[in-house]
Amino acid sequence: MADYDLVVRGGTVVTASDVVRADVGISGGRIVAIAESLTGATSINADGLLVLPGGVDTHCHIEQLQEGGGADEESWVTGSTSCLAGGTTSVITFSTQFKGHGILAPLAEYRRRAAHAMVDYSFHQIITDASDAVIWDEIPRIVAEGVRSLKVFLTYDPLQLDDRAYLRVLAAARRAGAFVTVHCENYEAIRWRTEALLKDGRTAPKYHAWSRPRMIEREATHRAIALAEMVDQPIQVFHVSCSEVADEIARAQARGLKVWGETCPQYFVLTADDMDRPGFEGAKFMCSPAPRAAGDAAGLWRDIKRGTLDIVSSDHSGWCYGGTRGKQVNGIDANFRDIPNGVPGLAARLPILFSEGVVGGQIDLNQFVRLTSTNPAKLFGLYPRKGSIAPGFDADLVLWDPARKVTLTNAMMQHVIDYTPYEGLEVTGWPVATIRRGEVVMRDGRVQAEPGSGRFLPRGPYDMIKPTGMLPDGFDAALFA
Ligand code: URP
Ligand code: ZN
Ligand code: ZN
Numbered sequence: 001m002a003d004y005d006l007v008v009r010g011g012t013v014v015t016a017s018d019v020v021r022a023d024v025g026i027s028g029g030r031i032v033a034i035a036e037s038l039t040g041a042t043s044i045n046a047d048g049l050l051v052l053p054g055g056v057d058t059h060c061h062i063e064q065l066q067e068g069g070g071a072d073e074e075s076w077v078t079g080s081t082s083c084l085a086g087g088t089t090s091v092i093t094f095s096t097q098f099k100g101h102g103i104l105a106p107l108a109e110y111r112r113r114a115a116h117a118m119v120d121y122s123f124h125q126i127i128t129d130a131s132d133a134v135i136w137d138e139i140p141r142i143v144a145e146g147v148r149s150l151k152v153f154l155t156y157d158p159l160q161l162d163d164r165a166y167l168r169v170l171a172a173a174r175r176a177g178a179f180v181t182v183h184c185e186n187y188e189a190i191r192w193r194t195e196a197l198l199k200d201g202r203t204a205p206k207y208h209a210w211s212r213p214r215m216i217e218r219e220a221t222h223r224a225i226a227l228a229e230m231v232d233q234p235i236q237v238f239h240v241s242c243s244e245v246a247d248e249i250a251r252a253q254a255r256g257l258k259v260w261g262e263t264c265p266q267y268f269v270l271t272a273d274d275m276d277r278p279g280f281e282g283a284k285f286m287c288s289p290a291p292r293a294a295g296d297a298a299g300l301w302r303d304i305k306r307g308t309l310d311i312v313s314s315d316h317s318g319w320c321y322g323g324t325r326g327k328q329v330n331g332i333d334a335n336f337r338d339i340p341n342g343v344p345g346l347a348a349r350l351p352i353l354f355s356e357g358v359v360g361g362q363i364d365l366n367q368f369v370r371l372t373s374t375n376p377a378k379l380f381g382l383y384p385r386k387g388s389i390a391p392g393f394d395a396d397l398v399l400w401d402p403a404r405k406v407t408l409t410n411a412m413m414q415h416v417i418d419y420t421p422y423e424g425l426e427v428t429g430w431p432v433a434t435i436r437r438g439e440v441v442m443r444d445g446r447v448q449a450e451p452g453s454g455r456f457l458p459r460g461p462y463d464m465i466k467p468t469g470m471l472p473d474g475f476d477a478a479l480f481a
Pocket of ligand 1: 239341
């Protein structure tokens with residue numbers, strides 16, 4: 001009689017700390033054993049392949065609601081398909097608040113839509129209006145529901161929070177035991193430079209980068225950290241584009257603050273020059289913070305090696321290049337201010353990081369697993385259910401061919417978006433099968449999963465995001481305001 005429902009046979013199992021040749025025994029959707037010569041009711045051959053924990057993408061935008069009605073073009077079904085094609089089995093996406101409204105109704109709508117997911121999922125609640133009701137009543141309620149992280153934007157109309165509103169969100173998070181993620185760019189500086197660029201007739205996509213140079217990201221990161229330090233609220237700085245921003249995080253970490261930094265594949269392989277393609281084509285590469293210069297990738301690798309940046313997420317954005325809703329929503333001649341930001345990347349995240357990082361000699365296999373699965377699972381309260389290969393963990397696995405050479409095309413991404421900014425990029429290393437809770441849901445690029453088979457991941461309290469206890473003067477202002 002078989003001991004397990006499924007055995008992954010003969011692969012090389014990689015975790016955050018180990019690389020071992022072993023079989024993986026799975027029953028009831030969980031990992032039960034890692035040993036030699038296991039027997040299962042079914043098996044999948046992983047000879048010559050790496051067996052990695054399923055990717056955990058803690059920053060991606062899927063079916064995000066828009067203020068005027070409707071949602072991103074990437075739906076839960078297409079987004080999940082792309083995730084599974086690229087080896088990602090869990091995501092944290094966003095629920096957006098619109099100014100003048102609360103957060104309970106949108107979150108309920110996001111949960112209703114996510115009922116079609118084929119990956120496991122949770123949400124960061126975006127706070128755009130720090131009203132008394134949201135701060136004192138609604139944030140504790142969504143945290144009790146298991147939505148334990150918030151996102152704030154220090155720039156972007158109409159999402160931006162000023163410093164006072166940001167402080168109120170930090171304090172509310174402290175009281176509720178939630179984590180805060182921050183988009184760090186200086187709102188007024190971007191507005192001022194954008195006005196000047198447009199007055200001078202500099203409207204093309206490439207001026208997006210000119211409107212938000214690196215020091216405005218550095219300044220906002222410094223401020224975001226200083227204010228979080230004053231409140232004693234742990235934060236993660238999202239999408240760090242370059243080393244001088246990471247330096248702010250490194251200084252905070254050296255002072256013992258709970259500040260973490262995330263970066264994304266686009267900052268390793270795209271540059272501001274990509275936005276300088278003929279005509280409107282540069283819009284395909286527009287995201288914020290903007291991709292920097294060719295030399296900046298080397299700095300980001302140093303920041304990863306020194307531990308300053310410890311998560312690589314996709315920041316997948318669900319906008320097509322063509323059509324009337326995406327990059328061209330304001331026409332093919334729109335000035336850079338009126339072009340939606342963001343680049344798609346759910347399926348490209350693991351292959352690009354593996355190729356540039358592991359094959360490129362920057363990181364080892366364990367570090368790859370830490371950046372893409374273990375660290376995101378730990379920081380966002382999904383560990384020890386997600387993020388590793390060990391008895392008791394959900395059986396989320398990727399069988400990875402480390403030698404397979406692939407030239408990326410949009411068709412391989414299997415998203416609904418009509419382009420990939422990585423078209424033509426050559427990578428080494430590719431997912432050949434994805435297993436989600438013990439079910440083989442992708443094999444040789446064919447995704448087979450039932451819409452609705454993804455599960456909501458409620459996140460309870462965990463130590464990593466507890467405050468440090470260091471407050472200026474010992475006075476806890478968060479108890480009062
Ligand atoms: O340009 C980007 N990153 N768009 C997505 C929204 C965000 O800032 O994360
Ligand atoms: Zn952001
Ligand atoms: Zn984002």
